[in-house]
Amino acid sequence: MTLNRRNFLGVAAGTAAALSAPMVMGQGRPRVVVVGGGAGGATAARYLAKDSDGAIDVTLVEPTRSYYTCFFSNLYIGGFREIDSLAHSYGGLAASGVNVVHDWAVGIDRDARTVSLAGGGVLPYDRLILAPGIDFVDGSVPGWDVSAQNAMPHAYKGGSQTELLKAQIMAMPEGGLFAMVAPPNPYRCPPGPYERISMVAHLLKANNPTAKILLIDPKDKYSKQALFEEGWQNHYPGMIDRIGPDFGAANVEVNPVDMTVTIDGTVEKVDACNVIPAQKAGRICELAGITEGNWVPVSGHTMQSRLDENIHVLGDATNQGDMPKSGFSANSQAKVAAMAVRGALTGSRVFPAKFSNTCWSLIATDDGVKVGATYEATDEKIAKVDGFISQTGENPDLRRVTYEESIGWYAGITSDMFG
Amino acid sequence: MRAVAIAVFFWIALSASGGAEQEAREIGDARRGETIFRQCADCHQVGSDAKDRVGPHLNGIFGRKAAANDGFGYSDGIVRAANDGLVWDLRRLDAYLENPKALVSGTRMNFRGLAEPRDRADVLAYLRGFSDNPSDIPEAQPTARPREVELSPEILAIVGDAEYGEYLSSECTGCHQRDGGYDGIPSITQWSAEDFMIAMQAYKRKIRPHPVMQMMAGRLSDEEIAALAAYFGTIE
Ligand SMILES: Cc1cc2nc3c(=O)[nH]c(=O)nc-3n(C[C@H](O)[C@H](O)[C@H](O)COP(=O)(O)OP(=O)(O)OC[C@H]3O[C@@H](n4cnc5c(N)ncnc54)[C@H](O)[C@@H]3O)c2cc1C
Numbered sequence: 136m137t138l139n140r141r142n143f144l145g146v147a148a149g150t151a152a153a154l155s156a157p158m159v160m161g162q163g164r165p166r167v168v169v170v171g172g173g174a175g176g177a178t179a180a181r182y183l184a185k186d187s188d189g190a191i192d193v194t195l196v197e198p199t200r201s202y203y204t205c206f207f208s209n210l211y212i213g214g215f216r217e218i219d220s221l222a223h224s225y226g227g228l229a230a231s232g233v234n235v236v237h238d239w240a241v242g243i244d245r246d247a248r249t250v251s252l253a254g255g256g257v258l259p260y261d262r263l264i265l266a267p268g269i270d271f272v273d274g275s276v277p278g279w280d281v282s283a284q285n286a287m288p289h290a291y292k293g294g295s296q297t298e299l300l301k302a303q304i305m306a307m308p309e310g311g312l313f314a315m316v317a318p319p320n321p322y323r324c325p326p327g328p329y330e331r332i333s334m335v336a337h338l339l340k341a342n343n344p345t346a347k348i349l350l351i352d353p354k355d356k357y358s359k360q361a362l363f364e365e366g367w368q369n370h371y372p373g374m375i376d377r378i379g380p381d382f383g384a385a386n387v388e389v390n391p392v393d394m395t396v397t398i399d400g401t402v403e404k405v406d407a408c409n410v411i412p413a414q415k416a417g418r419i420c421e422l423a424g425i426t427e428g429n430w431v432p433v434s435g436h437t438m439q440s441r442l443d444e445n446i447h448v449l450g451d452a453t454n455q456g457d458m459p460k461s462g463f464s465a466n467s468q469a470k471v472a473a474m475a476v477r478g479a480l481t482g483s484r485v486f487p488a489k490f491s492n493t494c495w496s497l498i499a500t501d502d503g504v505k506v507g508a509t510y511e512a513t514d515e516k517i518a519k520v521d522g523f524i525s526q527t528g529e530n531p532d533l534r535r536v537t538y539e540e541s542i543g544w545y546a547g548i549t550s551d552m553f554g
Numbered sequence: 555m556r557a558v559a560i561a562v563f564f565w566i567a568l569s570a571s572g573g574a575e576q577e578a579r580e581i582g583d584a585r586r587g588e589t590i591f592r593q594c595a596d597c598h599q600v601g602s603d604a605k606d607r608v609g610p611h612l613n614g615i616f617g618r619k620a621a622a623n624d625g626f627g628y629s630d631g632i633v634r635a636a637n638d639g640l641v642w643d644l645r646r647l648d649a650y651l652e653n654p655k656a657l658v659s660g661t662r663m664n665f666r667g668l669a670e671p672r673d674r675a676d677v678l679a680y681l682r683g684f685s686d687n688p689s690d691i692p693e694a695q696p697t698a699r700p701r702e703v704e705l706s707p708e709i710l711a712i713v714g715d716a717e718y719g720e721y722l723s724s725e726c727t728g729c730h731q732r733d734g735g736y737d738g739i740p741s742i743t744q745w746s747a748e749d750f751m752i753a754m755q756a757y758k759r760k761i762r763p764h765p766v767m768q769m770m771a772g773r774l775s776d777e778e779i780a781a782l783a784a785y786f787g788t789i790e
Contacts, residue, residue, distance in 0.1 A: 182724070463728060466728055467725070467728060470721075470724040470725075474721060484717060484718075486718055486721045486722075489722070489725060489773075491725055491728070491769075491770065493729075493766055505766070507765075507766055507769060508769070509769055509770065509772075509773055520773055521769050521772060521773060522769065523765040523766070523768075523769055532636075532637050533637060533638075533639065535637075536634075536637040536638070539738040540738050540739055541738070542737055542738040543729065543736070543737045543738025543739030544728075544729045544738070544739060546731060546735065546737045546738075546739075547727065547728065547729045547730055547731045547735075547739055548728050548729065550731055550732070550733070550735070551724075551727045551728055551731075551732070
């Protein structure tokens, strides 16, 4: 691609932030604003810019300069990845012609079709794409709120929280207790908490083998349960205790000052504690007034909000039907949305929506498992078409290849997202 | 001739409705297969003194896991297929003999394949004689085997819609890198359209074992597979 004025401004906007953003407008090109430069938003912005070849003015609003993926963050905890290998900058998006603005979106005026930014800028749009990920539901774990996230990290948004959690696990006394309060459905990455338990066990087995892990889980059952239970039995016998709702796990309170967890009235002293609260769509969706309950209902054909056809919503923030909240899903949904937006604004061809998802999890060294499915859009929802899951008792070669495949997937999907 | 002495049968389903009517048939004519096998014998040996040559020996090939002959240096393609779960049952051997590259991308077996189903059946009947305990063809009680779907010239002749293929390709590039990079998931760029279609059709028909690919290909129509092949043919 040759460097033109648009690219130049795109790169410049990355450094001059909100200032330059409103100035690129006004050339009669349709304008798309994307809020959130994570798995969904980065993919949508990149595909729109790349496929419209300059016909659409694409602005991405994202406060951070480096996006740390949550996917593979458990592998960092287990010692299989360096934290830096999870960071992605926005240079690739700017190079594909996206105008990157490092700022927070703080308000959306749906009548005027503008997004206002914390830095004071106002961005007009013809179509808006929201991909802000998740926020936490206040009060879902009594005793915990975001002000306690340093004592009891959630590590459910990427970057510093993940590093903090690992540091706290490494600092546990010999034979200490690690606890996790797992979230209720629906939440991002259904196997995520259980992959994390596996990776914490792996880390402790090597550094603190008499330590114990307490998993407090309000759900009756969970993703890939048979695979995880088999793996924990094989690799970490006697180390992990799971308390389900039948033993009071739905009645939990934490005290981040005393470092205690109270399960159905019984107080446990813990040395490190990972609280993963209940989740909801990123706050900007609520501010836009397009949520129902905790999530944004969308049409699977186009990812348009059911309440405002000028807004498309992607990824974890949505209530779309059968797809799990994952980076893979957000990436898949972003491509459908980008195609629909491009079709609406430039008249390009639109094809029937197809979606897919595969989630790999690592249980121990070279012991990878996966679950996946394909989906299609119906008028009611995104509906599952077909799926598969790794089997218990698979041979070690297959498990190793599955893990190696996940490494390939990470490289593939992050380059698909960030260029 | 030990091979001829063994009566070998397999079943084919007669009714598409999946009913119980089945017919036992001989795999093929092992004597004729021995003659056809001569074109394989430069590289593959069978029998009591068989050794690995350019290709591995083929004693006991039925029911053996792919790439399982210790000491033979297999291609990456075969090793990957083995890790995906490829086992040499009758159906897979037949597919491999028909077109080695359709079943295993990157196989070193430099052989254009046996187009005639009868030729393949005869060679397999011959090879069957060197496998004592073939897992899918018990001697007394033949196992049912669905007839292989062949790629018709009509399918291969479909002209793909590359623009549609570009949209569909976005599903592929969630895992396979568009620039052809490879770390754990194979590169799919720079394939000929025909190789691409054959590979995808083999996943769609569940001849190739990888579950993600079976799922992805399984819901693509022949036109969509052709569209993808056309698109991937256009990128460098
Ligand atoms: C431990 C863990 C493991 C995981 N493992 C996997 C895995 O193996 N595979 C997989 O597919 N998925 C995995 N996931 C899930 C995956 O991380 C999420 O599903 C995915 O990131 C969702 O993408 P998104 O675009 O909806 O949100 P995010 O990726 O969270 O992106 C949201 C972005 O929006 C920005 N933002 C929020 N509000 C605003 C605002 N007001 N203005 C501007 N910007 C804003 C944020 O800064 C953020 O960059 C895992 C998650 C966790 C926690």
